[in-house]
Amino acid sequence: MTPGGAGRTVIAMAHTIEALELTKRFGRTLAVDDLSFTVPAGCVTGFVGPNGAGKTTTMRMVLGLDRPDSGHALVSGRRYTELRRPLREVGALLDAAAVHPGRRASDHLLWLARSNGIAPRRVREVLELVGLDDVARRRVRGFSLGMLQRLGIAAALLGDPPVLILDEPANGLDPDGMIWLRSFLRSLAAEGRTILVSSHLLSELEDVADRLVVIGRGRLIAETDVAGLLASMSGKRVRLHTPQRSEVMGLLAAAGANVTSDGSDALTVTGLDAARIAELTAERGIPLYELTPLQATLEQAFTQLTRGVVEFSERRSS
Amino acid sequence: MMRALRAEWTKLRTIRSTTWTLLAIFGLTVGLGAVLAAGSESTPPGAGGDNDLVRDSLVGSYAAQFAVVAFGVLAITSEYATRMILATFTVVPERGRVLVAKVLLVGGTVLVVALATATTAFVLGQQLLRDGGYSPPGYPAWSLDDGPAQRAVLGTALLLTSLALLSLGVGAIVRHTALAITSLLALLFIPLVFAPLLPERARELVQQVTPGAGFAVQQTVAREDALPIGPWTGLGVSFAWAAGALFLALVLIRRRDA
Numbered sequence: 001m002t003p004g005g006a007g008r009t010v011i012a013m014a015h016t017i018e019a020l021e022l023t024k025r026f027g028r029t030l031a032v033d034d035l036s037f038t039v040p041a042g043c044v045t046g047f048v049g050p051n052g053a054g055k056t057t058t059m060r061m062v063l064g065l066d067r068p069d070s071g072h073a074l075v076s077g078r079r080y081t082e083l084r085r086p087l088r089e090v091g092a093l094l095d096a097a098a099v100h101p102g103r104r105a106s107d108h109l110l111w112l113a114r115s116n117g118i119a120p121r122r123v124r125e126v127l128e129l130v131g132l133d134d135v136a137r138r139r140v141r142g143f144s145l146g147m148l149q150r151l152g153i154a155a156a157l158l159g160d161p162p163v164l165i166l167d168e169p170a171n172g173l174d175p176d177g178m179i180w181l182r183s184f185l186r187s188l189a190a191e192g193r194t195i196l197v198s199s200h201l202l203s204e205l206e207d208v209a210d211r212l213v214v215i216g217r218g219r220l221i222a223e224t225d226v227a228g229l230l231a232s233m234s235g236k237r238v239r240l241h242t243p244q245r246s247e248v249m250g251l252l253a254a255a256g257a258n259v260t261s262d263g264s265d266a267l268t269v270t271g272l273d274a275a276r277i278a279e280l281t282a283e284r285g286i287p288l289y290e291l292t293p294l295q296a297t298l299e300q301a302f303t304q305l306t307r308g309v310v311e312f313s314e315r316r317s318s
Numbered sequence: 319m320m321r322a323l324r325a326e327w328t329k330l331r332t333i334r335s336t337t338w339t340l341l342a343i344f345g346l347t348v349g350l351g352a353v354l355a356a357g358s359e360s361t362p363p364g365a366g367g368d369n370d371l372v373r374d375s376l377v378g379s380y381a382a383q384f385a386v387v388a389f390g391v392l393a394i395t396s397e398y399a400t401r402m403i404l405a406t407f408t409v410v411p412e413r414g415r416v417l418v419a420k421v422l423l424v425g426g427t428v429l430v431v432a433l434a435t436a437t438t439a440f441v442l443g444q445q446l447l448r449d450g451g452y453s454p455p456g457y458p459a460w461s462l463d464d465g466p467a468q469r470a471v472l473g474t475a476l477l478l479t480s481l482a483l484l485s486l487g488v489g490a491i492v493r494h495t496a497l498a499i500t501s502l503l504a505l506l507f508i509p510l511v512f513a514p515l516l517p518e519r520a521r522e523l524v525q526q527v528t529p530g531a532g533f534a535v536q537q538t539v540a541r542e543d544a545l546p547i548g549p550w551t552g553l554g555v556s557f558a559w560a561a562g563a564l565f566l567a568l569v570l571i572r573r574r575d576a
Contacts, residue, residue: 060365060576062406062573063408064407064411065404065407065408065576066575066576067573067575079414080411081411082411083411084320086408086409086411087409092408094404094405094408095401095404098400098401098403098404098405099400099402099405100329100333100397100400100402100440101400102333102397103329103332103333104332107328107332108332110328110332111325111326111328111329112325112409114321114324114325114327114328115321115322115325115406115409115410116321116409116544119322155405162471189332264372290327315456
């Protein structure tokens, strides 16, 4: 029995986000197409895809702002529109610039707090948390995009929610802001929160996301954990440096490898691993100055995944 | 519902345009009424006539419609213009509550301000008109103790309230500031300017069914230019417009994507 827990049933609720066959059409455009994925509790899931892939529309459907044509979404097992005090369950940042320019930062947070019965003193706390306490009484009009993003994150944290949904929080941040955001997201994750964070640039999520949901043209392309994805992409390409380029190219090609030259002395080999290349060249006594298995970056993995599904038209996603 | 109400109240009191618009309602009504009353003269003093002194002292309320429309419209369209409506509907997913809260606050605020405004305009206007020669025996001395004067003053406050609510409804329907304000000013001022040019039957119909019918609540003398509708019936027409717009707004706000 926990202290003070007499007679109180504590239901351990899994703080997850589930998209279940979500479909949304705008006129003739199929913005989200039969999209299902799960954001597991307690980890950071990156929601990535090119601009216009349907990320924002998906998030809007999760938050009950857009009505799906079919399918539905659940947050902690419930539909968002059924939540009585949603700020205590889910913090959301959709569009940081969507604030009234004539209102003071603290007043903006105050009306949000009032709407969910959150004590006004929490406003001061979240402003300190995101480092905006100095400008609390300034009107939002003069805020930079970076400050607006911080204000938006402060708003999302008002109800101290176990789940966070952040749409492109890195947009408009300068390098310092990026560093701040990454470490801030990591600290939020360390507190055990479930976080879904979108970006059209995967590099922004490197070192932050544990998992990825990749979409393109409204459809799911991949749902994977980052470590596994990187592992599956690594070790498949090898860079080497040799004074006997043409000989090596012929030799490796004969062994079934695909060898490309970028014009410099370096060659990039796929289809053979580094050990096998070393053996083959050693047999012929060919010297190698460099032999490096290339670690795939998240960005390369992403490019690989989304190749061919890039939607160029920018629709609703920003 | 209490939480939505407190949130909307916080929004309303934390932007400066609220104060300015409400001051404009007061200033336009009292100021314009005073200027017109001071400029009007009855000679010789005490001579009779058919001027409607009660209505004349409240004539500034016609100009106050601009501010009332702006106040009602902006209460919702400013959220669409800034896209803040996303946050509003995210934190209060039951959108009907948002609209109801706005109705109560916009209506309540305008009612209070307009009541103070109409009372001031009436008292000041009567004084100025009396000074201008509209005095006994030709004209009775009106005071707030008189039934018709009370009806006109309270009625003016209610009329402006109904117009604010109509504006809120139209704003919620069209979701665009300029479009909403233009539509409303057309609805309110085109009949005012052009109805007198129509054949009598058509003029009467227009004056009976447009939202401006509520101005009949200010009338105490049966004059040629009086609105052809009873005072309370006219006010009812104005409120019917507001109710219709708000009902449509409620249906749309729940159905549409934010």
